[in-house]
Amino acid sequence: MKTIFITQPLLPKKEDMFAQIEEIFASKHLTNMGAKHNLLEQKLKEVLKVPHLQVFNNGTTALLIALKSLKLPFHSEVITTPFTFAATPYSISWNGLNPVFCDIEQNTMTIDADKIESLITKKTSAILAVHVYGFPCNVVKIEKMAKKYDLKVIYDAAHAFTTEIDGKGIGTFGDITMFSFHATKLFNTIEGGALTFNSKLLEREICSLRNFGRIDESAVEDIGLNGKLNEFQAAFGLLNLEIFEKEKQKRAKLKDFYDKNLSKIKGIRIPQMPGNVTNSYQCYPIVIEDDYAINRDELYEKFRKNNIMVRKYFYPACSDYECYKDLASSKHENLPVTNDIKNRVLCLPFYGELSLEDTKDIFKILV
Ligand SMILES: Cc1ncc(COP(=O)(O)O)c(C=O)c1O
Incomplete structure (x- = not known):
């Protein structure tokens, strides 16, 4: 595969x-x-x-x-x-x-x-x-x-x-x-x-x-x-x-494609850049909300079973690491948004050479 x-x-x-x-x-x-x-x-x-x-x-x-x-x-x-x-x-x-x-x-x-x-x-x-x-x-x-x-x-x-x-x-x-x-x-x-x-x-x-x-x-x-x-x-x-701008343009097109098609799927939130910000097109993160069919980890497993290498950036949070988990500032109640987002976020494959065929395979998993 x-x-x-x-x-x-x-x-x-x-x-x-x-x-x-x-x-x-x-x-x-x-x-x-x-x-x-x-x-x-x-x-x-x-x-x-x-x-x-x-x-x-x-x-x-x-x-x-x-x-x-x-x-x-x-x-x-x-x-x-x-x-x-x-x-x-x-x-x-x-x-x-x-x-x-x-x-x-x-x-x-x-x-x-x-x-x-x-x-x-x-x-x-x-x-x-x-x-x-x-x-x-x-x-x-x-x-x-x-x-x-x-x-x-x-x-x-x-x-x-x-x-x-x-x-x-x-x-x-x-x-x-x-x-x-x-x-x-x-x-x-x-x-x-x-x-x-x-x-x-x-x-x-x-x-x-x-x-x-x-x-x-x-x-x-x-x-x-x-x-x-x-x-x-x-x-x-x-x-x-000399070539990174071209790569950025390709990624911008891919982002438009993802944005357009993902917005039709209930329960997937796409974090958006403010209007005055130039995007670096480094990653394409999505947030899996409660009204999506399955949870983030189940979706991750589904992708992995199909050899699609999505990533849970950033899970675990640094406050969960063995060396930091006992800090006062790491207490769960102090970090409600972090502890929610870390279980919902998923980064999708994102690079200029990603083919139309590949994106079709990705959407087969998502819908
Ligand atoms: C947010 C963040 N900070 C720091 C680093 C470390 O950079 P490097 O891998 O170049 O040492 C990374 C690497 O991926 C990163 O994602």
Whole structure:
């Protein structure tokens, strides 16, 4: 039986990649901020409409360094969402900080900015919010809260490559924003990521933390790590930058097709982007309501039996993880929306090459 995957990686033409490899071999510069790495940073700044950007070998390393660079007091609290990938709260814990989970909004499934204030204590140092599936958080309310209580704001935009609010790049909000360029993301460098920020002051700190805390050949300033992206992956990224817009257009058509046909099915809710937001077309989530014929888990099993690889992103919630389940903020009654949505959400296969035949097979399961 044929398998329909949840996504397919965006791949440049093999011949183009081979030509890039020839160049890298000729240069003998394989890593450590080579020409392709630097060019990728330049181009990404334009594409994402941000003033400052540094690339990394993955999004998780980038997030670890984002938190480290802000010099948050050890053991202070960072308010975050439980409806995300493990890397979000883990980056807080790895920095010796304590995650505090805040519930999410029904439609965007991002952190509920109205519930943040009640979680702020004397120990709170930052908010780490996630633009889940490319839905932007309520950046206005979050900024207001951060100003009022003097908190840093970090955004996890792993799903939000080229998302814009009123034409403004999503990476310009908050103190620092992280992007993931993992193979499953719309734009990928196989593994990779980036940090974007507005303050030039962060440039030196982030650059040094990415390279073992080194400032130059003889000066080491801080406890950094190895976050460098190599030349092969930078080249792969440069080529994918030329084709990702086409992939986005194909996904936009697929989204229209899904929207039109799913809206006829009772009990399936399609979360919608606000009108002033440019979609990143990273995922296609649906929410299974009580009046659908079967529940989410039964639907998931039905898909899987037919080799259609839908995903329960994000189930379990991070507040259910063994390492976090006993936190006060993880208590079930504190996270009613998260605990409802995590049992209802399902991401459907979503990539430009998904064929009409494949979509027919998907709808056979849904109706
Ligand atoms: C919301 C979110 N944050 C962080 C990450 C981590 O990114 P990476 O896989 O590039 O380390 C992911 C990865 O999929 C993610 O979905």
